[in-house]
Amino acid sequence: KQEVTQIPAALSVPEGENLVLNCSFTDSAIYNLQWFRQDPGKGLTSLLLIQSSQREQTSGRLNASLDKSSGRSTLYIAASQPGDSATYLCAVSNTGNQFYFGTGTSLTVIP
Amino acid sequence: DTEVTQTPKHLVMGMTNKKSLKCEQHMGHRAMYWYKQKAKKPPELMFVYSYEKLSINESVPSRFSPECPNSSLLNLHLHALQPEDSALYLCASSQTQGRHNEQFFGPGTRLTVL
Numbered sequence: 001k002q003e004v005t006q007i008p009a010a011l012s013v014p015e016g017e018n019l020v021l022n023c024s025f026t027d028s029a030i031y032n033l034q035w036f037r038q039d040p041g042k043g044l045t046s047l048l049l050i051q052s053s054q055r056e057q058t059s060g061r062l063n064a065s066l067d068k069s070s071g072r073s074t075l076y077i078a079a080s081q082p083g084d085s086a087t088y089l090c091a092v093s094n095t096g097n098q099f100y101f102g103t104g105t106s107l108t109v110i111p
Numbered sequence: 112d113t114e115v116t117q118t119p120k121h122l123v124m125g126m127t128n129k130k131s132l133k134c135e136q137h138m139g140h141r142a143m144y145w146y147k148q149k150a151k152k153p154p155e156l157m158f159v160y161s162y163e164k165l166s167i168n169e170s171v172p173s174r175f176s177p178e179c180p181n182s183s184l185l186n187l188h189l190h191a192l193q194p195e196d197s198a199l200y201l202c203a204s205s206q207t208q209g210r211h212n213e214q215f216f217g218p219g220t221r222l223t224v225l
């Protein structure tokens with residue numbers, strides 16, 4: 001079974017700093033990987049989807065990379081803002097319709 | 112429109128009650144999902160419907176009964192729940208299965224079982 005780990009579990013940074021969140025998975029035979037953010041008590045908001053054939057995806061201040069062979073993905077957030085404070089989750093899919101979520105990184109951006 | 116709606120937002124029920132959660136999407140997606148999320152934990156997959164047919168049941172107890180009446184609607188029927196079933200129940204949908212299936216989530220239903 002796919003195991004997905006996110007490091008660090010929690011991160012606190014001052015506003016304006018660039019930061020990197022990590023996601024590791026044990027089975028490299030993935031279809032795709034998706035990054036989400038979740039605000040407390042809310043649903044998940046999709047940030048980026050990387051297909052297995054892609055190396056990276058960008059959306060605004062966010063950049064996600066994928067290294068399938070090493071079982072790793074990173075989410076880079078540039079010029080962090082207090083509104084970026086949330087829990088960030090990665091999810092990988094091996095079969096196309098079964099997603100395994102990571103443990104999440106709780107991010108706090110201090111004004 | 113990339114919206115998935117869920118009703119109700121909050122639900123409190125006793126262990127002998129029968130209730131239903133509802134999920135709706137109008138994005139033309141043909142895969143729909145139910146997840147359960149406990150506090151400070153990641154979502155756990157419960158059920159997957161593909162083209163209105165149940166394709167995955169992650170060994171969920173029978174007190175949870177999913178239903179997909181049409182391609183836009185997904186229900187979760189609840190009966191004889193236990194206090195440990197209290198959680199945030201999330202619905203999601205995606206266009207297809209495979210490499211292009213970006214999942215979109217609803218806001219969730221906060222369920223409390225007394």
